[in-house]
Amino acid sequence: xxDRLFAGFLLIVTLAYAYIAWTIIQAPxxxxxxxxxxxxxxxxxxxxPCILYILWRPDDEPFAVAKYTWFRLALMVALLFAYAxxxxxxxxxxxxxxxxxxxALTLGAPRSGALAFGIxxxxxxxxxxxxxxxxxxxxxxxxxxxxxxxxxxxx
Amino acid sequence: MDVILxxxxxxxxxxxDPFNLMLVLVGCFLGTLIGALPGLGPINxxxxxxxxxxxxxxxxxxxxILLAGIYYGAEYGGRISSILLNVPGDASAVxxxxxxxxxxxxxxxxRALSTSAVASFIGGxxxxxxxxxxxxxxxxxxxxxxxxxxxxxxxxxFASLASLVGxxxxxTLLGALIGLMLATIGIDAxxxxxxxxxxxxxxxxxxxxxxxxVGLFGMAELLHLVEQQVKGNLKSLPVDKTFVKVAxxxxxxxxxxxxxxxxxxIGVLPGTGASVASAVAYGTEKRLAGPEGSKTFGxxxxxxxxxxxxxxxxxxxGAMVPMLTLGIPGSGTTAILLGALLMFNVQPGPLLxxxxxxxxxxxVASMYIGNVALLVINLPLVGLFARLLTIPQHYLTPLIAxxxxxxxxxxxxxxxxxxxxxxxxxxxxxxxxxxxSLAPVILGFVLGSLFENNLRRALSxxxxxxxxxxxxxxxxxxxxxxxLVVFAPIWLSRRARRAAAA
Numbered sequence: 001x002x003d004r005l006f007a008g009f010l011l012i013v014t015l016a017y018a019y020i021a022w023t024i025i026q027a028p029x030x031x032x033x034x035x036x037x038x039x040x041x042x043x044x045x046x047x048x049p050c051i052l053y054i055l056w057r058p059d060d061e062p063f064a065v066a067k068y069t070w071f072r073l074a075l076m077v078a079l080l081f082a083y084a085x086x087x088x089x090x091x092x093x094x095x096x097x098x099x100x101x102x103x104a105l106t107l108g109a110p111r112s113g114a115l116a117f118g119i120x121x122x123x124x125x126x127x128x129x130x131x132x133x134x135x136x137x138x139x140x141x142x143x144x145x146x147x148x149x150x151x152x153x154x155x
Numbered sequence: 156m157d158v159i160l161x162x163x164x165x166x167x168x169x170x171x172d173p174f175n176l177m178l179v180l181v182g183c184f185l186g187t188l189i190g191a192l193p194g195l196g197p198i199n200x201x202x203x204x205x206x207x208x209x210x211x212x213x214x215x216x217x218x219x220i221l222l223a224g225i226y227y228g229a230e231y232g233g234r235i236s237s238i239l240l241n242v243p244g245d246a247s248a249v250x251x252x253x254x255x256x257x258x259x260x261x262x263x264x265x266r267a268l269s270t271s272a273v274a275s276f277i278g279g280x281x282x283x284x285x286x287x288x289x290x291x292x293x294x295x296x297x298x299x300x301x302x303x304x305x306x307x308x309x310x311x312x313f314a315s316l317a318s319l320v321g322x323x324x325x326x327t328l329l330g331a332l333i334g335l336m337l338a339t340i341g342i343d344a345x346x347x348x349x350x351x352x353x354x355x356x357x358x359x360x361x362x363x364x365x366x367x368x369v370g371l372f373g374m375a376e377l378l379h380l381v382e383q384q385v386k387g388n389l390k391s392l393p394v395d396k397t398f399v400k401v402a403x404x405x406x407x408x409x410x411x412x413x414x415x416x417x418x419x420x421i422g423v424l425p426g427t428g429a430s431v432a433s434a435v436a437y438g439t440e441k442r443l444a445g446p447e448g449s450k451t452f453g454x455x456x457x458x459x460x461x462x463x464x465x466x467x468x469x470x471x472x473g474a475m476v477p478m479l480t481l482g483i484p485g486s487g488t489t490a491i492l493l494g495a496l497l498m499f500n501v502q503p504g505p506l507l508x509x510x511x512x513x514x515x516x517x518x519v520a521s522m523y524i525g526n527v528a529l530l531v532i533n534l535p536l537v538g539l540f541a542r543l544l545t546i547p548q549h550y551l552t553p554l555i556a557x558x559x560x561x562x563x564x565x566x567x568x569x570x571x572x573x574x575x576x577x578x579x580x581x582x583x584x585x586x587x588x589x590x591x592s593l594a595p596v597i598l599g600f601v602l603g604s605l606f607e608n609n610l611r612r613a614l615s616x617x618x619x620x621x622x623x624x625x626x627x628x629x630x631x632x633x634x635x636x637x638x639l640v641v642f643a644p645i646w647l648s649r650r651a652r653r654a655a656a657a
Contacts, residue, residue: 002588002589006585010329010333014336017336020350020351025348026348027343027346027348030346032345032614032615033614033615033618033619034610034614034619036343036345036346038611039339040350043332043335043336047329047332047333047336050325050328051329053325054326054329059323059589063588063589065382069382072382073378073381073382073584076381076552077577077581080374080556080580081574083556083560084570084574085570087570087573096557099553099556100553100557103549103553103556104550107384107548107553109547117553121553121554121557125557129561129565133211134211135207135210135561136210136565137564138564
């Protein structure tokens with residue numbers, strides 16, 4: 001069943017891909033026998049029979065994921081999106097401390113361990129990457145603003 | 156022979172440079188660590204660390220030496236979790252659990268670990284020696300390849316991929332096609348026409364290779380870990396004082412030699428890597444052991460441990476051969492290494508050995524050093540790695556995400572890509588869940604433009620006549636090989652079934 005659904009989804013995508021290859025992609029002029037549209041057409045032509053085969057004969061293995069596991073996966077994806085969203089505004093240190101601690105907690109780490117892990121990753125990760133390896137990580141808009149206020153205050 | 160010797164001299168002068176030597180050691184150490192962690196295999200390890208290695212701005216040969224060290228280090232370390240935990244690090248270590256874990260249960264964990272370390276070392280070394288001998292030879296043949304020959308070679312590569320990798324031929328093929336289709340996104344280099352960019356400027360240069368790799372392998376693996384989350388702590392068996400005896404190795408010499416050769420050949424075949432090699436080597440040894448062997452194999456037979464271990468390390472070396480000489484990776488992980496070379500603007504192919512000897516030969520020489528280093532690191536330090544096995548999943552999982560984010564952000568510097576790798580991770584998790592293997596996708600993605608450009612060039616030469624594809628002998632031989640690699644296994648299994656029925 002899951003196989004059929006996924007194959008159906010791929011079929012739609014592939015047909016859209018083929019439609020674009022046959023109608024939209026065109027070179028204004030070309031000397032070569034094969035233009036930019038030929039290769040996508042060949043690929044779509046090869047993919048459609050494969051998809052039809054899966055629709056015709058899907059694997060009958062059930063797509064076994066427990067309800068609770070779905071919840072855990074959805075939570076993880078949500079946390080990842082939140083981490084990505086806050087990466088620049090909060091900066092590497094704060095966002096990583098939050099992400100590391102929360103993920104470790106939700107996956108069942110003890111409280112003190114999760115907090116130590118989060119802070120360790122955030123602070124030492126930043127020091128290791130930025131000072132030692134010279135990588136470019138976000139300082140964070142909030143942190144920069146706070147630093148400016150602090151510096152402004154001391155002047 | 157002169158070419159090989161002078162090449163090796165160049166290579167060792169690169170690899171013995173103190174900085175590069177350090178990178179070999181660091182790579183081997185990190186690799187063993189990654190391989191030893193249950194659930195993380197070579198391909199995920201290389202995928203997660205590739206962007207970081209790239210952003211350190213090393214010269215290409217140094218970065219490649221580091222990544223290759225991680226690759227065969229991880230291939231080496233996979234056995235530790237297989238033997239002590241009965242949890243394979245990745246597909247290529249599955250066979251090691253069959254006899255390795257029973258040995259550990261019997262109180263011979265030390266003997267199992269040290270025997271497999273020596274078997275891996277011999278397998279890896281045989282592969283590097285064969286690579287030194289045949290690599291330049293293959294390269295000199297491939298220099299004369301025409302675009303039409305390359306098209307035939309690609310067909311052969313995808314045929315052997317479809318036939319040997321994964322559970323379902325159709326799914327593997329479809330996975331490769333998905334990769335090829337993803338590779339068509341962006342500006343067409345020949346005509347300047349934008350394809351499938353939907354007016355989004357970020358897509359004009361195509362989807363970044365790093366994003367695909369980190370998303371499909373790093374993030375999908377992370378979701379897989381979350382799904383499989385092991386409840387409670389895994390119990391690792393203690394490493395005891397038993398150790399490999401010289402007599403063991405002498406007794407195993409033919410097993411190791413045979414398995415190394417099998418591993419190397421399967422590794423060289425495009426697309427098929429260590430997991431196929433270890434399975435074939437294990438099966439062969441079991442069959443050769445006869446009726447007496449079918450009783451002891453699977454209950455802690457030392458031959459059943461040495462065979463897959465020497466084969467998977469030999470395959471890791473073998474997979475480098477087509478990657479360096481033809482520009483066609485021999486496995487999923489070497490596909491990532493190939494992508495890494497392309498990011499450094501180095502085009503692997505038949506000319507690599509002559510035009511960039513410091514890269515090709517430097518890598519070969521670093522593999523000699525790496526093999527020795529791995530043996531030296533692994534025999535005494537195995538207890539340390541064994542202790543790392545018990546790193547709980549709830550710290551490992553966020554660590555993967557943090558590393559992936561650091562890697563992508565430092566290179567691309569664009570927070571949108573962080574969303575993209577997460578989305579690709581979800582897609583990759585679905586593919587995996589539905590029994591698609593991910594290696595064909597990345598192989599298709601890496602080979603996409605090479606395949607297309609050669610096809611277009613071939614047809615430009617012939618003025619649009621498709622007959623050029625089957626005109627010369629090299630192409631025809633390759634098509635026959637492609638046909639055999641797909642249909643011979645089907646035919647053999649039918650014959651075996653008929654023999655069993657009769």
